[in-house]
Amino acid sequence: MxxxxxxxxxxxxxxxxxxxxxxxxxxxxxxxxxxxxxxxxxxxxxxxxxxxxxxxxxxxxxxxxxxxxxxxxxxxxxxxxxxxxxxxxxxxxxxxxxxxxxxxxxxxxxxxxxxxxxxxxxxxxxxxxxxxxxxxxxxxxxxxxxxxxxxxxxxxxxxxxxxxQKGKPYELLGVEKPFFIVIGNTGIASPTGEVVAEVRKNREQNPEKYNALFEKIGQIVLYARKLIEHGNVVDLGSMLTENHCLLKEMGVSCKELDILVETAIHAGAYGAKLSGGGKGGNMIALASSEKLPQITQALRDAGATTVITTEIR
Ligand code: MEV
The missing domain is CATH 3.30.230.10 (Ribosomal Protein S5; domain 2)
Known part of the structure; x- marks a missing residue:
């Protein structure tokens, strides 16, 4: 064989x-x-x-x-x-x-x-x-x-x-207009399990705050889906940044992620956020194709260990 x-x-x-x-x-x-x-x-x-x-x-x-x-x-x-x-x-x-x-x-x-x-x-x-x-x-x-x-x-x-959505059949997304995501790594290893456990503990101590944050994030997701399906890339970028602010309030961001988010936006991204468990790992930014080189360079200058771009279609 x-x-x-x-x-x-x-x-x-x-x-x-x-x-x-x-x-x-x-x-x-x-x-x-x-x-x-x-x-x-x-x-x-x-x-x-x-x-x-x-x-x-x-x-x-x-x-x-x-x-x-x-x-x-x-x-x-x-x-x-x-x-x-x-x-x-x-x-x-x-x-x-x-x-x-x-x-x-x-x-x-x-x-x-x-x-x-x-x-x-x-x-x-x-x-x-x-x-x-x-x-x-x-x-x-x-x-x-x-x-x-x-x-x-x-x-x-x-x-x-x-x-x-957990417990429901997944749905394929119809991407009306392809868009670019720049992914910048803080270089900080952060096992998802540890951050998920921390969020769980914090939620047990402060259910109102955490449930309200989850609820707001859920609303952003529904709106973002419509924006993706209608090809509104500029507003989609703003939603990324809003989602990041809520994750920050949740306590799962860190200085290095916030710096990369601000750097990407300053370099011309439509919006940016941490992605995944947080407290390290990667930041993602949504950008037009013309802005990709300058965002990539700015992220590298700000300390990103690797920067890759992916097209979503
Ligand atoms: C991990 O990629 C995303 C988390 O929401 C954990 C999970 O969904 O299992 C942080």
């Missing part, structure tokens, strides 16, 4: 992070410039369940059984095995690489889960439908953080801009 390869994109949340965990809607889009990749190769071994995993980016080189039971990679592999009702796995080496920065709000964990589930199912000769791949990745998301909304695994599995 020859090797099998699968890949999955990164993602950004355009509107609605954190509120989406509490059942409010959100809008997310895939980012195909950064990707997780999984290659599975047969190995000469005469025992079953000789499964080795290597992920050089995180210095992992391990037998499957040496991974913790709650390790997301192990969860994905065992889920695929259970769904396919296989009592053992054939000997194989699984190689995982990714260009998606970790703990940066770009969905690195969900992308690895989606690519791994796809590659493994294909390797075993039973490709699984997207719906099943999405569910497998969602189970793995639980081990990254206890209460995922499911938006990351969904947008990454379907690789399309979408409107998402």
């Amino acid at each position: 020859t090797g099998i390869f699968a890949t999955a994109p990164g993602k950004i949340i355009l509107f609605g992070e954190h509120a989406v965990v509490y059942g409010y809607p959100a809008i997310a889009v895939p980012v195909n410039q950064v990707r997780a990749k999984v290659l599975i190769l047969p190995i000469p071994a005469n025992k079953p369940d000789e499964v080795y995993i290597e992920a050089p980016d995180i210095h992992l080189n391990s037998h499957l059984n040496q991974l913790a039971f709650k390790d997301p990679l192990r969860i994905v592999i065992e889920e695929v095995q259970n769904i396919l009702r296989l009592s053992y796995l054939p000997p194989m080496r699984i190689r995982i690489t990714s260009t998606i920065p970790v703990a940066a709000g770009l969905g690195s964990g969900a992308a690895v889960s989606v690519a791994l589930a796809r590659a493994l199912a294909n390797y075993l000769g039973h490709p699984l439908p997207d719906e099943t791949i999405c569910q497998i990745a969602f189970r793995a998301e639980h081990s990254y953080h206890g209460t995922p909304s499911g938006i990351d695994n969904t947008v990454i599995t379907y690789n399309q801009p979408l409107f998402f």
